[in-house]
Amino acid sequence: MTTTDPDQIWDQSRKRLIPGTVIGSVIEWYDIAVYGQAAALVFGTLFFPSFSPTTGVVAAFATFGVGYFARPVGAVLFGHLGDRYGRRFSLVCTLLLMGVATVAIGLLPTYGSIGVAAPILLVVCRLLQGLGVGAEYVGAVTMVAEFAPVKRRGFFSSLPASGVFIGIGLAAAMSAGVALLPEEQLLSWGWRIPFLFSIFVVAIGLLIRLRVPESPVFTELKQARARTRVPALTMIKAMPRRLLLVMVANGVLAFNIYVVQTYSLSYIAAKGVPKSVALSAVLVGCAVGAIAIPLLGTLSDRAGRKPVYIGVSAFCALVAFPFFWLLDTGNVALIMLAFALALGGCLAMFGSQAAYYAELFPAEYRFSGFALGREIPGAVLAGPAPVISVGLVSLGAGSPTLLAIAMVVVAVAGLLAVVALPETRGVDLAPIVDPDEALGTPARSTAATPRDATTTTT
Template sequence: MGTALEWYDFFIYGTAAALVFGDLFFPGDDPAAGTLAAFATFGVGFLFRPLGGIVFGHLGDRIGRRATLIATTLIMGIATGLIGLLPTYDAIGLWAPALLTLLRICQGLGAGAEFGGASTLLAEHAPPGRRGFYCSFAQTGVQIGLVLGTGAFLLVGLMPEGPRESWGWRLPFLAGFAMIAVALYVRLRVAESPVFRRMESTRRVVRMPVLEAVRRHPRGLLIGIGAHIGDTALIYTLATFTVSYATAELGLPGSTVLAGVLIFGVVVIALQPVYGALSDRVGRRPLNIFSVVFAALFWFPYFLLVQTGTPALIHLAMVVMTAFGFAPMVAVQPAFYAELFGARVRYSGFATSRELSTALVGFSPFVAAYLTGLLDGAPWLVAAYLVATALVTLVAFVFSAETKDMDITAIDPGRPETFGAAGSGTAG
């Protein structure tokens, strides 16, 4: 629940950047330049996600997973709500895009800590042999956030253009204030991780978790950075750039493409527990490799289908890419990252490595829009760029070890020292 509400906040910015922010905050004679500027501020959030991962990962390994997640909820909800109150460029000039960028930075800080914290909490609560299944619900929350955010803008799209551009676009952001209350209600009732409680009771908390992660788990950090590049470029291409491309280049109504985003979001939600449970049986590594190879092979066919301009074929392209190129990889991701690091540095190592990769490719919608312009609207350079991101992630997965049977309570994975937790996994 908490993850769904936080990622609703993060995703609606991308949809607004594709549909309205270019005109409202970055006006000019060239609409394409306004869209590029809007996507650039969208990417700014990704630049600050690693900082959020480092700062809040440090707190998560020092004061607890649960308390840190409560803090990220407040940061994300307040920043999102304030975006809904911002005056536009016509009202205050350059202050409008400056303040919008500042609030996007706050969203990035909150998002940088959210997924790693939620996944760590789930991993350390999960029973043996079911960690992949339980952890997959962190990613389910992300997709619920995507569906909620897309649905909100579909409803806004039903409004007449005048009211929509004057105040209607604000409603999904103002809902962020209400989301704070709901997310806090849920998170205040979640128990702290039993692994962290044992670390506290035995005084095994590390003073500088990030530095300890670099010292003890350099391979895990490098694998973690590479492992998230392909799916980050993929999801923001589907959820953000495709919306912009289909509306600006193909002339389709925004509601048509947003319906496709809704459909693929629902597909991911349905498949997450399935792939998560499958990873408990066959392992994380095989599913990861299958998923990223499929994505690399399907990017050119994906854009061939999108270029037809036929809504049914665009939706089909989104669903196929999602079901086989995205859903397996992200279902496995929460458990995969949690298993890369020992208990004392898990939150820091998880959040830092994963969010560094988002900083590298978070500007994918901006890059895609730029590459499209180089070929007068043709998407083939975009497809080549996305294949390259998938290959980087494939290298990370090839060099990763199978970790589904590791002892999640170990200070360092694969070493015998544990906290003796009841129900811990088998030492790998």
């Protein structure tokens, strides 16, 4: 057991911890966003030229979705590493894997050079990206939550989530810049720049992350010999209902966000809106979101995790139809407003989610529970979201009504799931190391129950 004062640990660590976790989220979401934007704007032409334009876009979106089927696998793999061998170790692994896969995409030959092997290699790289992404954000938030002071846990845990929007915004800025190139240059070499740029961001992130100390909660867990052999399996057996509710609650961030940041780009491009306008609108939404996230994190420290999460879920339901109404105007200012609402307002849910999900699972399998709760709905909803969007809009004869209804349904379902979950503000995140507690007596907080005897096995 460590005797170091928690406040002293926090003061000594946060100058490295916050940048080290934020940069990982920046890289993760930069990689996701730049791939999604390329899928919407150029991959159909570069990797699926033998298809019709619409079918080519669908095929490109399908490769985007492939990565999400790998994310639950990454959640299990790196969640296991994080719960068994350390949060920091897992975060270094995910950072390297994401960076290597993204740079590799920027070096790929296209269909015109090597034929069908090109889209196959693209899928392989996307799968590797998905494995790394499956636990990156979760590990960052878990680290910060386990370090942060209880009364400000919501605020500090939300900071890595701000990196989400910084990453999306950086990707939009890079894609907007290369979109200004003449089409011939864009399709020959310009599209590679955003992917190759990732190598510089990863190098900086790795230098910072290697200096981040291990979580004091994991250190205590290791010293108490309270780690489980298979954290994910233990968690599923102990808390199946809670895991299911977390997955439903994450639906908005698994579906709505990808309709907004990926499909909507091709939706307005088909209406003649310039690519640079669409990507600039994403930048506006990201700027609003980056500001809103820590504000909501702070609000969750004062009002509780549930009220904030429920409020944002309700907003997500209300904004779905206006989002498409504003896009349909074709007016640049109104398009900017649409993205400010959807990305900046609705998707600021990250601010209330961060500490909440970390608090819902005990230390012994916190990384695994948090990761699976986010990534399983990612595989079910996020990956297929652009393809589902194309299908619903086509079914509606070009109208986004059915797609907007789907976004409302997902948001309302998430709201109801949060209603059924407990409030967690102020719970103790430290592991339960008392033998009587580990064998099934009441835990120290509602977020840490139920327990079973397997948590005492090293």
